[in-house]
Amino acid sequence: MSRLDSFIRRLEAQRACLDNAAQLIAALPGNVLEFGLGNGRTYDHLRDRLRGRDIYVFERQVAAHPDCIPPADRLFLGDFLDALPKAIQQLGRETALANMDIGTGDEAASQRLAAQMAPLVLQLLKPGAVLISDQPVASAELEALNLPAGIKPGRYFLHRKR
Amino acid sequence: MSRLDSFIRRLEAQRACLDNAAQLIAALPGNVLEFGLGNGRTYDHLRDRLRGRDIYVFERQVAAHPDCIPPADRLFLGDFLDALPKAIQQLGRETALANMDIGTGDEAASQRLAAQMAPLVLQLLKPGAVLISDQPVASAELEALNLPAGIKPGRYFLHRKR
Numbered sequence: 001m002s003r004l005d006s007f008i009r010r011l012e013a014q015r016a017c018l019d020n021a022a023q024l025i026a027a028l029p030g031n032v033l034e035f036g037l038g039n040g041r042t043y044d045h046l047r048d049r050l051r052g053r054d055i056y057v058f059e060r061q062v063a064a065h066p067d068c069i070p071p072a073d074r075l076f077l078g079d080f081l082d083a084l085p086k087a088i089q090q091l092g093r094e095t096a097l098a099n100m101d102i103g104t105g106d107e108a109a110s111q112r113l114a115a116q117m118a119p120l121v122l123q124l125l126k127p128g129a130v131l132i133s134d135q136p137v138a139s140a141e142l143e144a145l146n147l148p149a150g151i152k153p154g155r156y157f158l159h160r161k162r
Numbered sequence: 163m164s165r166l167d168s169f170i171r172r173l174e175a176q177r178a179c180l181d182n183a184a185q186l187i188a189a190l191p192g193n194v195l196e197f198g199l200g201n202g203r204t205y206d207h208l209r210d211r212l213r214g215r216d217i218y219v220f221e222r223q224v225a226a227h228p229d230c231i232p233p234a235d236r237l238f239l240g241d242f243l244d245a246l247p248k249a250i251q252q253l254g255r256e257t258a259l260a261n262m263d264i265g266t267g268d269e270a271a272s273q274r275l276a277a278q279m280a281p282l283v284l285q286l287l288k289p290g291a292v293l294i295s296d297q298p299v300a301s302a303e304l305e306a307l308n309l310p311a312g313i314k315p316g317r318y319f320l321h322r323k324r
Contacts, residue, residue, distance in 0.1 A: 002209070004173070
């Protein structure tokens with residue numbers, strides 16, 4: 001498999017997880033959290049599939065396509081771990097979906113960050129909310145969900161908040 | 163359609179064109195030209211699908227994944243229009259496939275570049291060679307080929323050298 005094959009497969013898996021999560025929360029009101037804006041493609045996808053939801057984006061420094069920059073009052077700028085306590089204060093436990101696609105090339109650092117973020121993100125999630133993560137997360141408050149068909153186990157993780 | 167949908171569709175179209183071209187030249191010996199290395203995904207794909215072929219890469223400045231950097235003697239560094247005459251001298255008319263995926267955000271500039279490159283690239287192509295381009299190219303020496311199924315017309319262009 002070439003790097004092009006592998007890249008396409010990763011993007012298709014990401015989209016399948018987002019679409020699956022969007023269906024899972026269809027009957028659960030609440031806002032959406034996106035960690036990492038990047039070029040804004042995933043944000044645009046969430047915006048397209050979850051029209052009418054408030055989508056809050058966490059990003060260190062915005063460098064997205066101009067069409068994919070969230071309104072200033074939906075943006076938590078800075079380090080995720082600094083921004084999360086502010087989000088908890090501002091948003092309360094009103095989130096129906098959080099997308100933690102936070103991995104960098106450094107696997108150990110990515111897993112450490114996910115472990116530090118998880119307890120904070122959990123404070124934002126409503127019961128029944130869905131958490132998508134590209135890193136393993138473990139908590140008694142989370143129930144593991146099946147991945148959509150065709151996704152290699154370990155590529156993404158889907159959980160529901162109990 | 164979200165930007166994620168559109169990006170996946172573009173990558174799938176690119177892969178379909180590359181795979182189709184690789185099949186079309188299966189019986190035609192000759193080397194392969196890749197214009198623009200970028201992150202090296204397409205180069206890696208050509209390398210995977212066309213094992214044993216000499217692949218020459220044209221690139222202004224190499225910034226690819228370390229696994230996807232061609233050997234120094236397969237690399238034409240610098241501006242495409244400066245490098246092409248050198249390639250003609252060095253390689254002669256021994257190319258079976260050229261991939262001109264050269265578009266930038268600036269449509270007019272990309273089309274101008276393709277029009278300037280085409281007569282030079284044509285001097286490298288053997289009769290029967292395949293040219294993939296993301297810009298329209300026109301020449302009496304080129305016969306238009308059908309795109310693989312599912313690709314939006316105008317997204318890519320496939321030609322065979324007469």
